[in-house]
Ligand SMILES: Nc1ncnc2c1ncn2[C@@H]1O[C@H](COP(=O)(O)OP(=O)(O)OP(=O)(O)O)[C@@H](O)[C@H]1O
């Protein structure tokens with residue numbers, strides 16, 4: 107199973123938008139079975155793909171709805187409250203992914219309060235309770251055999267949840283704006299990836315699949331940063347020839363009932379660039395098998 111993690115500790119650089127775009131892309135590829143995983147307590151990806159519930163008594167009030175397979179009358183479900191989220195891996199509980207409206211795509215949604223709680227632990231406890239959990243969950247036969255690709259969205263931090271995601275990754279995608287602060291975020295993510303790869307005991311590295319230029323405008327600042335990064339011998343070859351343009355049409359796809367609902371279907375350059383980036387990422391992820 108390929109595990110594609112979208113990460114950047116900088117906020118708002120379109121991690122969730124790209125994670126969703128990839129799920130939509132792979133959904134359209136037919137045979138592939140996709141699991142979308144939301145590690146962000148904001149639950150932005152879950153909110154796009156599932157009718158989440160809200161707990162108004164909690165500041166992190168987003169939580170998964172009752173699972174369609176939950177039957178309160180069934181004695182087998184007696185110990186289950188009917189909700190399941192990826193946060194359950196941190197509490198030793200099973201995770202039951204939900205179907206989504208996208209064909210072939212299931213989601214292990216976030217749970218605002220429980221994901222937040224998983225990060226409120228000491229460093230020592232994180233190492234024991236959080237860092238390795240996602241990797242171990244993906245290694246379970248039930249999960250490994252059920253899906254071909256997992257797409258993981260992460261919070262805008264380098265905290266335990268992001269580390270757990272990077273530790274589980276076969277491939278990492280880092281979206282970045284072509285602006286100073288985002289590029290600083292990119293540099294920090296690259297260091298984190300390097301450190302995590304160094305610490306991997308099996309010697310199999312998480313591969314950097316792509317650094318995706320996002321919210322791109324044809325202004326000197328963006329052009330200059332793009333050529334600077336392309337000219338960098340360490341990472342230049344990880345930047346696709348395409349970039350996601352800045353467009354309000356992308357933000358509109360977040361609105362329930364939006365037409366078109368997917369960035370891939372936006373007419374003109376935005377949709378075309380989005381599709382080209384999906385092809386580039388797919389090539390990066392699956393060409394590894396041939397080498
Ligand atoms: N190409 C684009 N042009 C304009 N707006 C965009 C584009 N892509 C995403 N957006 C908007 O930018 C905002 C941030 O995007 P998104 O939520 O995907 O970022 P993020 O990195 O996941 O944020 P966070 O760090 O909070 O998790 C959203 O409102 C989204 O609709």
Ligand SMILES: [Mg+2]
Pocket residue numbers: 121122123146150151259260
């Ligand atoms: Mg996000």
